[in-house]
Amino acid sequence: MPAIPIIGRKILRFERVESTNTLAHEQADLGEAEGLVITAEEQIAGRGRLGRKWLVPRGTSLQFSILLRPPWTPQHATRLTPMAALAVVSMLEQELQLAPTLKWPNDVLLGGKKVCGILTESSVMGDSLAYVILGIGLNVNYTMRDYPELAERATTLQDVVGHELDCPHLERALFDQLNRHYFRLMTGESLVDEFRARLSMLGEPVRVANQATIFEGIAEDVDEDGALVLRQDHSRIKLYAGDVTILKP
Numbered sequence: 001m002p003a004i005p006i007i008g009r010k011i012l013r014f015e016r017v018e019s020t021n022t023l024a025h026e027q028a029d030l031g032e033a034e035g036l037v038i039t040a041e042e043q044i045a046g047r048g049r050l051g052r053k054w055l056v057p058r059g060t061s062l063q064f065s066i067l068l069r070p071p072w073t074p075q076h077a078t079r080l081t082p083m084a085a086l087a088v089v090s091m092l093e094q095e096l097q098l099a100p101t102l103k104w105p106n107d108v109l110l111g112g113k114k115v116c117g118i119l120t121e122s123s124v125m126g127d128s129l130a131y132v133i134l135g136i137g138l139n140v141n142y143t144m145r146d147y148p149e150l151a152e153r154a155t156t157l158q159d160v161v162g163h164e165l166d167c168p169h170l171e172r173a174l175f176d177q178l179n180r181h182y183f184r185l186m187t188g189e190s191l192v193d194e195f196r197a198r199l200s201m202l203g204e205p206v207r208v209a210n211q212a213t214i215f216e217g218i219a220e221d222v223d224e225d226g227a228l229v230l231r232q233d234h235s236r237i238k239l240y241a242g243d244v245t246i247l248k249p
């Protein structure tokens, strides 16, 4: 753990924003230091990957964005998504004694349903990484029964534990875990074994939709950058983004 925690050393709290990721980009471009957190009670244009919507009722959940400036080349930015996913997992294990699993690349699941999504957006200048915005949405105090279009594949902590939880406490615990895991990455520790151990799809036949291209193969492994290693008939390919479906016989 760093002597002085980086993540959350400055927190800007808003009632209502379009997207905390958008605000964090603006602050990054204004020169804000690493560790800034932007959080909001309500996002009117919360987003997932590829412009998808992230929908959460006002004042119920954790939804925030962190500005990070790791001194890496742009291709390493993808390792922040598994870092954040493991921080969420550790927080849920330690605070609530839950047993989350992970779906590559950016979902934390409880009972096979998505309880948390992560959106990592990088800004690149020339050959270097200017900054990364790590957006995290964790569903807490509402029930997915009110959202039938999501209920089959999504859940909330309230649905899992059966009662409301203390959001500020969970937020503090999550910042602690994010600081711990970010520090481990920055000091050269590998998180890949812990990520692998929670991935539900390794060894399974999968289909990965990556924008317009569909790949099929065996989900063999993940690498240090969080890339999925897909084994095909005579080759292996690495994928850095996409949506995975496990192909059941």
Ligand code: BT5
Pocket: 018, 019, 020, 021, 022, 043, 045, 046, 047, 048, 049, 050, 052, 053, 054, 055, 056, 062, 063, 064, 065, 106, 114, 115, 116, 117, 118, 119, 135, 136, 137, 139, 150, 154, 155
């Ligand atoms: C994600 O995208 O899962 C990334 C979500 C990141 C949200 C955070 S909140 C703070 C920060 N500010 C932002 O604007 N965003 C970040 P993706 O894997 O593309 O999943 C998006 C899909 O998840 C949607 O198309 C829905 O099907 C589903 N979804 C939407 N809202 C959900 C929710 N509350 N819980 C679970 N699934 C949801």
